[in-house]
Amino acid sequence: MSFRREMITGVFWSTVQKYSGLIVQLVVSAVLARLIAPEDFGVVAVATVLIIFFGMFADMGVGAAIIQRQDFTQKDWNAIYSFTVYVGTVLAVLFFFASYPIADFYDNRTLIPICQLLSVNVLCSSLNIVPNALINKNKRFKFIALRTLTFQVVSGVAAVMAALSGAGPYALLVAPIFTSVGVLVVNLRQYPLRFTLRMETAPVKSIFSYSGFLLLFNVFNYFSRNLDKLIIGRYFSTKELGYYDMSYRLMMLPLQNVTHVITPVMHPILTSLQMNLGELARKYNRIVGLIANLSFPLTAFLYFSADNLIHIVYGDRWNDAVPVFEILSLSLPLQMILASIGAIYLAAGRTDWMFYSGMCNTILTVSGFVVAAVGFHTIDAMAWAWNITLTINFFTSYWILYKIVLKSSFRRMLALNLNPLIVTGMIAVALFFVGKLSVDSRVLSLCVQFVISAIIALVWGKATGQYDLIRLLKQMKAGLGAKGGY
Numbered sequence: 366m367s368f369r370r371e372m373i374t375g376v377f378w379s380t381v382q383k384y385s386g387l388i389v390q391l392v393v394s395a396v397l398a399r400l401i402a403p404e405d406f407g408v409v410a411v412a413t414v415l416i417i418f419f420g421m422f423a424d425m426g427v428g429a430a431i432i433q434r435q436d437f438t439q440k441d442w443n444a445i446y447s448f449t450v451y452v453g454t455v456l457a458v459l460f461f462f463a464s465y466p467i468a469d470f471y472d473n474r475t476l477i478p479i480c481q482l483l484s485v486n487v488l489c490s491s492l493n494i495v496p497n498a499l500i501n502k503n504k505r506f507k508f509i510a511l512r513t514l515t516f517q518v519v520s521g522v523a524a525v526m527a528a529l530s531g532a533g534p535y536a537l538l539v540a541p542i543f544t545s546v547g548v549l550v551v552n553l554r555q556y557p558l559r560f561t562l563r564m565e566t567a568p569v570k571s572i573f574s575y576s577g578f579l580l581l582f583n584v585f586n587y588f589s590r591n592l593d594k595l596i597i598g599r600y601f602s603t604k605e606l607g608y609y610d611m612s613y614r615l616m617m618l619p620l621q622n623v624t625h626v627i628t629p630v631m632h633p634i635l636t637s638l639q640m641n642l643g644e645l646a647r648k649y650n651r652i653v654g655l656i657a658n659l660s661f662p663l664t665a666f667l668y669f670s671a672d673n674l675i676h677i678v679y680g681d682r683w684n685d686a687v688p689v690f691e692i693l694s695l696s697l698p699l700q701m702i703l704a705s706i707g708a709i710y711l712a713a714g715r716t717d718w719m720f721y722s723g724m725c726n727t728i729l730t731v732s733g734f735v736v737a738a739v740g741f742h743t744i745d746a747m748a749w750a751w752n753i754t755l756t757i758n759f760f761t762s763y764w765i766l767y768k769i770v771l772k773s774s775f776r777r778m779l780a781l782n783l784n785p786l787i788v789t790g791m792i793a794v795a796l797f798f799v800g801k802l803s804v805d806s807r808v809l810s811l812c813v814q815f816v817i818s819a820i821i822a823l824v825w826g827k828a829t830g831q832y833d834l835i836r837l838l839k840q841m842k843a844g845l846g847a848k849g850g851y
Contacts, residue, residue: 389514390618391678393521394611397528397536398679403607405534410610411471411598412479413541414591416486419460421587423453423491425580429711430572431498432633437568445572446495447564453491460484471598475534482538489545496552501633512551516544578716585720585727589758592731593747596738609744611679612690619663619697631708639714646773649709653702654781658826660701661785662792666818667694669796673811692748698785699759706762715770722765726758788825792818 398406427445431437464480500509520540527536594613597606631652638645667674671691675683710719730751737743737750767775795817804810 389517389521393524393540394614395678395680396525398611398683400525400528401533401536403611403683404603405607406537406611407598407603407606408473408475409479409534409537410594410606411467411473411603412476412483414594414598415467415480416460416483417591418587419456419487420490421583422580423449423456423487424494424583425452427572428494428498428501429579429716431495432502433636433711433714434572440565441568442495442499443559443561444565444568446492446558447561448569449491449494450560451564453488456491457484457488460487473603479534479538482535482542485542486545489549493545493549493552495558496549496556499556500552504633508555512548516547519547520544578720579711582716582720582723585723589723589727589730593734593751596734597744597747600738600742601744605744608683608686609689609747611683612675612686612693612748615674615678616667616690616693616697617700619660619667619701631705631712635708635712639712642713642771643773645709645713646767646771649705649771650778650781652705653778656702656705657698657782657785658822660698661782661789662818662822664694664697665789665792665796666814667697669793669800670811670814673807673814677807677811689744689748692745692752696752696755698782698789699755702782703755703759703762706766709766710770713770718765718770722762725761726754729757730754784825784829788822791825792821795821 427449431442431445461481461484464477464484467480468474468476517540520543523543524536524539527539530536532539594606594610597609635645635648638648668691671694672687675687675690679686707719710716710722733750733754734747737746740746763778764775767773767778796814799814799817804813
């Protein structure tokens with residue numbers, strides 16, 4: 366199958382997964398936000414951020430290394446799987462007992478049972494590394510979409526039932542625990558792997574130069590992405606953390622359901638171009654152009670519809686989340702474009718420069734959060750700190766990628782953002798005047814804002830030749846009809 370058809374087929378099934386999941390996620394979040402207090406969301410947010418830290422060490426870049434390597438055998442996979450079992454067990458036990466000092470640090474005893482229950486996720490995430498990598502390596506995007514959607518629906522229903530039964534913050538643990546265990550069972554049925562007490566260390570050592578830098582990058586990127594929540598959880602109230610976290614989650618939905626539709630298929634497909642950096646840069650420029658044309662207009666819509674979105678999705682008691690959501694939404698275009706950069710570093714086999722870039726970005730981001738927390742002590746300031754440091758990191762990251770790794774023109778990539786910026790300004794002006802109108806229904810007002818944004822974006826895109834929806838749909842249909850869609 367050609368690169369174009371592989372990409373279109375993969376993106377199609379990733380789109381099915383993300384957008385069907387988006388509907389489920391919005392419905393479940395809307396129900397839970399009305400049944401569970403903001404401070405309970407804040408408590409679980411702290412535990413979730415911490416479990417990501419432990420899960421990062423469970424992965425250690427092993428999954429990406431398996432996708433990149435073309436010469437591994439079943440024996441090698443079994444050896445790496447055995448290694449992940451040992452690592453996952455140790456980390457799960459550490460997280461279980463770390464619940465006590467975590468609760469003391471945040472002065473919240475509810476964190477003890479929550480962290481202990483989530484230690485199951487640490488173990489399962491480690492055991493899922495190898496089978497998940499094999500599924501992605503074989504480009505089984507349809508299977509991933511159907512598997513993910515099934516668990517989203519079932520776990521979402523179970524979480525709502527738990528909340529209705531008065532489970533409180535524990536209802537928020539149902540979906541992650543059920544999903545992690547269920548996915549592990551399904552994955553091992555698809556790719557049975559053998560655990561051995563005495564494992565071969567050679568396969569693990571052979572990927573360390575690749576996965577080691579990726580692990581270091583993930584450590585720095587973790588603090589860049591999560592330190593704001595850790596600081597708010599420690600030095601602000603759990604209610605303020607609830608407002609901030611839920612605003613961040615809602616803002617991240619486009620990122621997770623647009624950019625993350627594309628990025629999961631990029632590394633498995635683009636890894637074949639690791640010896641042709643010029644072609645890799647050209648294909649990536651096309652991807653950046655697509656993301657920019659979607660993300661910049663979207664941020665104008667989210668900013669001007671923030672009040673309607675927060676009240677419709679979460680309810681009236683989440684009004685204090687509106688200003689934070691407005692600020693965070695301004696960062697969306699750069700976040701969506703940056704979210705795709707990791708796949709290019711991986712495909713080029715340059716996890717070393719990925720780490721160096723991530724280290725610089727994290728130092729700047731952490732400094733911004735500290736200044737915001739100490740100097741201003743508001744969640745709005747924390748959101749602005751994220752926006753400012755992200756903008757600087759965007760230019761730094763792409764200068765390194767294009768100049769050092771891909772050895773291509775950085776200006777060409779920046780030029781791709783000019784048309785999206787123009788249409789974003791047009792949408793912003795239109796929505797500003799629409800906001801002056803008096804509309805009684807929030808739902809109707811949101812629909813009007815969305816329709817106006819979509820019309821302006823589509824007309825501008827067609828007029829400037831940025832994209833052709835009819836042609837894209839035909840290509841997607843052709844890609845699905847080709848062998849290898851499953």
